[in-house]
Amino acid sequence: MAKIPRRAAAAGALLLALALVLTACGTPAGSRGAADYRLSAGTPRPKGEISGFSWALYAEPPVLDYLYAFDYPQNTVLANVCESLMRWTPGLTTEPGLARKASNPDPKTWVYDLRAGVKFHGGGELTADDAVYSLRRHLDPKLGSYWNEDFANVASIDKTGPLQVTVRLKRPDALFPQAMANSAGTVASSRSIKAQGRKFGTADGGLDCTGPFELGRWNRGQSLRLDRFDGYWGRRAKAGHVTFTFLPDSSARTNALLTGEVDGTFGVPPESLARLRSSDSGTLSFGEGLTTVNLNVASLKGTLKDVRVRRALLLALDREGFARAAMRGSATPTSAPAPRAAWRGIPRGITDRAYRQLPTVKRDLETARKLIRQAGAEGKKLTVATSPIGPDVSLLALAVQDAGTRIGLNVELKTIAPDAFTALFSDAKAREGLDLFPYTYYLSITDPLGIYTNFRTGQFENYAHFSDPEYDRVEARASATYDPVKRGRITAQLQKLALDKAICLPVAEYPNAVFQSRRITGAPTTVSYLYYPWAADVGARG
Amino acid sequence: MLRFLLRRLTELVLTLLAASFLVYGSVFLAPGKPETFLLGGRGANPEALAAIRAQYHLDEPFAVQYAKWLGSALTGDFGQSVQYRSDVLGLVGARLPGTLVLIAMAATLVIVVGLVLGWVGAVRGGALDSAVLVGTSVAVATPSFVAAIVLLAVFSVQLGWFPTLGSGAGPLDMLYHLTLPSIALALPFVGVLARVTRAAMLEQLGREHVAVARSRGIPERTVIRRHVLRNALGTVVTQGGLTLSGLVICTILVESAFGLGGLGEFLARSVTVKDYPVVQAVSLLVVGLFVLVNLVIDLVHPWLDPRVALGTRSAA
Numbered sequence: 026m027a028k029i030p031r032r033a034a035a036a037g038a039l040l041l042a043l044a045l046v047l048t049a050c051g052t053p054a055g056s057r058g059a060a061d062y063r064l065s066a067g068t069p070r071p072k073g074e075i076s077g078f079s080w081a082l083y084a085e086p087p088v089l090d091y092l093y094a095f096d097y098p099q100n101t102v103l104a105n106v107c108e109s110l111m112r113w114t115p116g117l118t119t120e121p122g123l124a125r126k127a128s129n130p131d132p133k134t135w136v137y138d139l140r141a142g143v144k145f146h147g148g149g150e151l152t153a154d155d156a157v158y159s160l161r162r163h164l165d166p167k168l169g170s171y172w173n174e175d176f177a178n179v180a181s182i183d184k185t186g187p188l189q190v191t192v193r194l195k196r197p198d199a200l201f202p203q204a205m206a207n208s209a210g211t212v213a214s215s216r217s218i219k220a221q222g223r224k225f226g227t228a229d230g231g232l233d234c235t236g237p238f239e240l241g242r243w244n245r246g247q248s249l250r251l252d253r254f255d256g257y258w259g260r261r262a263k264a265g266h267v268t269f270t271f272l273p274d275s276s277a278r279t280n281a282l283l284t285g286e287v288d289g290t291f292g293v294p295p296e297s298l299a300r301l302r303s304s305d306s307g308t309l310s311f312g313e314g315l316t317t318v319n320l321n322v323a324s325l326k327g328t329l330k331d332v333r334v335r336r337a338l339l340l341a342l343d344r345e346g347f348a349r350a351a352m353r354g355s356a357t358p359t360s361a362p363a364p365r366a367a368w369r370g371i372p373r374g375i376t377d378r379a380y381r382q383l384p385t386v387k388r389d390l391e392t393a394r395k396l397i398r399q400a401g402a403e404g405k406k407l408t409v410a411t412s413p414i415g416p417d418v419s420l421l422a423l424a425v426q427d428a429g430t431r432i433g434l435n436v437e438l439k440t441i442a443p444d445a446f447t448a449l450f451s452d453a454k455a456r457e458g459l460d461l462f463p464y465t466y467y468l469s470i471t472d473p474l475g476i477y478t479n480f481r482t483g484q485f486e487n488y489a490h491f492s493d494p495e496y497d498r499v500e501a502r503a504s505a506t507y508d509p510v511k512r513g514r515i516t517a518q519l520q521k522l523a524l525d526k527a528i529c530l531p532v533a534e535y536p537n538a539v540f541q542s543r544r545i546t547g548a549p550t551t552v553s554y555l556y557y558p559w560a561a562d563v564g565a566r567g
Numbered sequence: 568m569l570r571f572l573l574r575r576l577t578e579l580v581l582t583l584l585a586a587s588f589l590v591y592g593s594v595f596l597a598p599g600k601p602e603t604f605l606l607g608g609r610g611a612n613p614e615a616l617a618a619i620r621a622q623y624h625l626d627e628p629f630a631v632q633y634a635k636w637l638g639s640a641l642t643g644d645f646g647q648s649v650q651y652r653s654d655v656l657g658l659v660g661a662r663l664p665g666t667l668v669l670i671a672m673a674a675t676l677v678i679v680v681g682l683v684l685g686w687v688g689a690v691r692g693g694a695l696d697s698a699v700l701v702g703t704s705v706a707v708a709t710p711s712f713v714a715a716i717v718l719l720a721v722f723s724v725q726l727g728w729f730p731t732l733g734s735g736a737g738p739l740d741m742l743y744h745l746t747l748p749s750i751a752l753a754l755p756f757v758g759v760l761a762r763v764t765r766a767a768m769l770e771q772l773g774r775e776h777v778a779v780a781r782s783r784g785i786p787e788r789t790v791i792r793r794h795v796l797r798n799a800l801g802t803v804v805t806q807g808g809l810t811l812s813g814l815v816i817c818t819i820l821v822e823s824a825f826g827l828g829g830l831g832e833f834l835a836r837s838v839t840v841k842d843y844p845v846v847q848a849v850s851l852l853v854v855g856l857f858v859l860v861n862l863v864i865d866l867v868h869p870w871l872d873p874r875v876a877l878g879t880r881s882a883a
Contacts (some may be wrong), residue, residue: 084836085828087650166615167622173615227653227662245661246828247733272732273832274823280719280731281826287732443839445597 062311062355064536064550067115071547077266078545078563081290085246085271089376090226091211092162095171098209099522100555101291105251107234109210110137110156110190111202114557115470115549117313117369119206123151123235124190127205129507131199133180137205139188139337144256145214146232148241153184158215160190173234174485175204175555197505199512200478203470207556218560222403237262237561247271251560263547263564282306288516289563291554293538295353295416300488307542312550313366314537315468317359317476320409320425320530322489323449324461328405328434329489335527337396338407339388341428348533351417356533358386361520362466363473364534370471371513381482383524393432403433410462414443421532438449456488469555474503474512477519480528491528541566575865577856586854587640587847591633596844599647601625601841623649636847646844650837653842659830659852665734666822666829668741670814672749677756677810682803684757685764689772690791699761706758711817714751715824722747732826748825752817756810763806769800774798800871812857815819 085101094103121127124137143151160182163170170176178198185191194201203256204210217225217233224230228243237257241250251267270287272278279297281287285306293301293309301309320342322329329335340425344358359365368376397403407429411422422438429436439459441449448455449462456462468475478484481500482492499522503515523529537552546560548554602619620626624635639646645655648704684882721733735744771777772795780790830849837845 087648088652090652093652167618169619170617223647223652227651229653229657245658246665246833270732270826271828272826273836274826276716276719277732277824277826280724282732284726284727286730 042336062536062538064311066312068308068310068539068541069546069566071263071545071562071565073565074263074265075545075563076264077268077567078264078271078288078542079268079286080273080560081281081287082269082499083271083275083278083292084273086249088226089232089240091159091213092170092172093226094208094211097292097555098271102249102251103208103211104236104554104556105238105267105558105560106232106236106240107211107213108236108270108345108558109206109208109556110139110212111206111210113206113471113553115551115553115559115562117201117315117366117551117553119370120470122206122210122562123156123212124205127202129202132505132507133194134193135192135202135205136185137190137192138186139190140258141188143235143258145217145235146256147214147217147255148256149214149216149233151212153186153188153190153233155215156190156212157182157184158218159212160192160210162218163209172204172207172209175201175209177325193240197507199504199507200470200472200475203472207469213459237558238267241266260436260561262558262561264560267560267563274561280441281543282540285544286540288542289540289548291537291539291548293540295351295355298353298538299354301540305543307540307547309538309540311355311536311538312549312552313369314552315364315367315471316465316535316537316552317362317364317467318356318421318463318465318532318535319362320421320461320532321464322491322528322530323410323456323462325489325491327460328402328407329460331400331402332527333396333400334402334405334434335433335530336384337393337400338425338428338434339384339527339530340393340396341432342530342532343388343390343424343428344386344532347421347424350546351420351533352535355538356535359531359534360384360386360524361473362523362529362531363476363520364468367468367471367473367475368513370509371473371516372510375510375517379513379520382517382521390431391513393428397432397434404435406437407436407460408437408439408458410446410449410459411438411467412441412443412446414446417465418446418463424463450486465535467552471515472512473520474516477516477523480523489528491526493522493526493532494525496522543567572587574798575862579855579862582858583851583855587637587851588633590847590850591636591843592629594838594841594846595629595632596843601843607725622660636844640847645848648837648845649842649843650840650845654722655848658833658845659848662828662830662833663852665741665745665827666818666831669734669745669749669752669818669821669827669829670811672742672745672816673753674811676749676753677760677814678807681757681760684761684763685768686796688761688765689768696765699765702763703758703765706754707762708758709754710820711751711755712820712824714754715748715821718747718751719824734827734829745827748827750820751824752814752821755817760803760810764799764803767802768795771795772800797871801868804864804867804871808860811860814858815853 082098082101084098086102089099091103091107093368094100109122110124111119111127114120123139123143125140126138128136133472139151139153139156162168163172163176178194178196178201179193180193182192214233221230226232228245232240237254238251239254241252243249249269253262253265257510272281275294275297278290279300282290282301283304283306348356348358409422409425412418426436426438459564478500480491482497499515499519503512503519506512506515537550539548539550541548544566545563546566547564549559602616602625624632636691647653648655648658651658685701688696719731723729729747730744735741777790777794780794818829819835822829822832834849
């Protein structure tokens with residue numbers, strides 16, 4: 026399962042602006058916060074086919090090999106070209122994909138029965154060999170798959186029939202079958218991967234997959250075209266082709282949308298929301314995202330050692346103000362690091378109970394000051410990372426400084442260059458001397474556990490080296506539970522533990538925003554577009 | 568002449584060598600590691616990390632890495648881009664034409680419009696000169712990215728005369744697509760060149776030889792052309808060379824505002840993710856361009872003004 030430090034954001038000044046932008050978060054409509062947007066389940070169905078449409082991306086996908094597809098631009102494209110064993114739906118649930126059936130004869134075994142007669146773009150037919158070869162690539166350390174963590178519990182991947190693949194796990198892993206719906210479960214033609222070698226998925230090579238669109242002309246630095254694949258096994262795409270245009274500059278993107286030169290985009294920049302909303306060039310819609318912005322604890326050795334200081338900071342932080350300022354009202358302040366939409370697969374009652382247990386979002390400076398006094402932390406120094414990488418990062422750092430100052434902490438901001446900011450997510454050295462850093466994070470599966478596993482002892486993204494035997498025990502129980510209802514209950518316990526210990530300071534959820542020109546409609550509004558062949562649903566509006 | 572060229576070419580090679588070393592060193596010393604990017608910022612087991620480091624020679628000392636890069640570069644192999652996982656030459660080659668055409672169009676605008684404005688201001692004087700002064704002050708003070716925003720808002724979004732993005736397909740379409748970007752790029756430089764031209768011509772106009780020429784009854788047009796312009800050109804050409812170098816740098820901002828996907832934008836992104844091979848190749852290209860432009864100026868100079876010896880560049 027995938028969670029991600031927003032590499033996009035970290036990618037640099039040009040990209041920044043957009044970075045924030047791309048995110049999203051969704052709270053069910055009508056819940057807390059004075060957000061000026063409403064979430065919709067989808068956009069109106071198209072009335073018919075269209076010869077083609079164009080779509081803006083904030084960056085060129087560097088490569089389209091699914092092993093490295095772990096960021097918005099590449100996944101937005103790849104979701105339409107390559108398919109996985111399972112499929113994420115616009116409603117953020119999971120259904121069969123290239124596997125017509127997934128079965129689980131025992132907790133450590135997953136058997137995938139593939140669809141018969143599925144054609145690759147190159148003309149070959151899908152077999153178990155392709156699936157085994159595609160999945161095993163994640164296990165090869167030389168290839169450095171971005172999805173290797175999802176395979177951490179995999180013992181073996183084997184062909185057990187002409188159209189059957191069996192995965193054996195070292196221990197039960199509830200997140201593994203869910204990851205088979207994102208890029209971790211992608212199947213490409215093994216023959217083409219072998220034939221193309223290092224060129225697989227690059228502009229020089231190509232892709233041989235099974236999706237509703239196949240890779241067309243890749244005009245490096247400018248655009249990439251997908252053409253409808255006539256041999257597709259599923260529902261035929263409504264558009265003959267899609268042209269993706271790479272527009273790193275957010276105002277360049279907005280201009281292109283306003284003039285109708287580009288038909289649509291996901292992740293509209295906050296600064297452009299007002300212009301696009303009032304424009305008659307198209308329609309802006311919002312849907313559930315799985316993105317939250319949090320403050321990550323970088324070290325439990327300094328001032329944040331005492332849980333009372335962490336709680337006090339959370340109480341003192343003006344989360345409502347941040348949500349208004351950073352996303353122009355298109356965000357919701359939150360008390361949980363996992364977005365509410367991630368609980369989709371779990372019965373409503375359990376989710377509601379879990380959320381009732383959360384501390385309030387309301388600012389309470391008095392209690393916060395009391396906690397700081399009790400902890401004897403008055404005047405102590407707190408170092409927070411900030412970066413000119415984008416307004417969400419710098420605004421959040423300022424909000425922490427404001428909160429800390431009001432409750433008697435001495436908050437120091439440490440400015441980190443945009444290019445060095447990503448290193449915070451993977452390099453312990455880069456985090457030295459820091460107590461907190463802003464952290465935007467999205468889930469690639471619909472499960473809150475995807476975030477809470479991070480705080481297990483020894484996990485890579487457990488940056489503060491938090492370690493608590495009870496937390497680890499509950500986490501292990503949740504991870505080993507396949508039944509969503511039971512897992513939901515345990516995850517609720519885990520969420521409460523995480524919040525009681527204030528291991529991570531949740532700030533806001535971002536919705537997903539999609540813009541479509543007057544010509545087209547049909548794109549999903551949720552963040553499902555990262556792994557769902559969304560472009561096949563887009564057609565003519567009138 | 569031949570010896571001069573030989574000397575300058577040796578200088579060019581040495582400059583490129585020094586630049587490559589400096590760029591390589593600075594990327595090496597900058598914070599962050601390319602393997603972080605290669606692993607997608609995600610948790611990597613030590614085995615994967617070691618494999619990646621070995622694959623890209625990241626585990627070797629700086630001197631060895633640089634020597635390896637230099638060795639391959641000399642054979643024309645500029646390596647593989649870390650982020651795109653493909654050949655650097657192909658990646659650079661795909662983005663080069665758009666950027667070169669953009670620079671060429673902007674340079675043409677700068678030279679033609681800058682010279683004409685400077686000339687008119689200096690020769691005509693009066694209200695026209697004041698207008699040139701005000702206009703060029705505004706132009707000089709308008710950075711390309713601001714000009715880009717204004718031009719886009721007016722001519723693309725409002726009036727719909729020009730496209731807002733892309734560099735077009737085919738020569739004519741390319742000229743059309745690059746019109747606004749080249750104006751935005753050229754604007755501040757037009758201002759600078761016009762002012763330099765004006766000042767240089769005014770200086771010449773006040774010189775004794777001009778007064779003498781006029782007193783001899785030589786027609787004013789000939790005086791301006793033979794005595795004023797010719798002598799002023801030295802300064803103007805030198806300034807023009809500097810301008811061209813500046814244009815190269817400014818393409819970064821203009822390319823991103825107009826979504827052109829050119830080399831400047833490519834360089835900026837490559838720096839942020841520490842894509843060594845790309846940064847090296849693009850930097851060397853830019854440095855090479857600088858040096859070549861300077862070489863051309865030095866060659867043109869004595870031809871414009873025979874009093875200047877080859878390679879000295881002092882304006883008479």
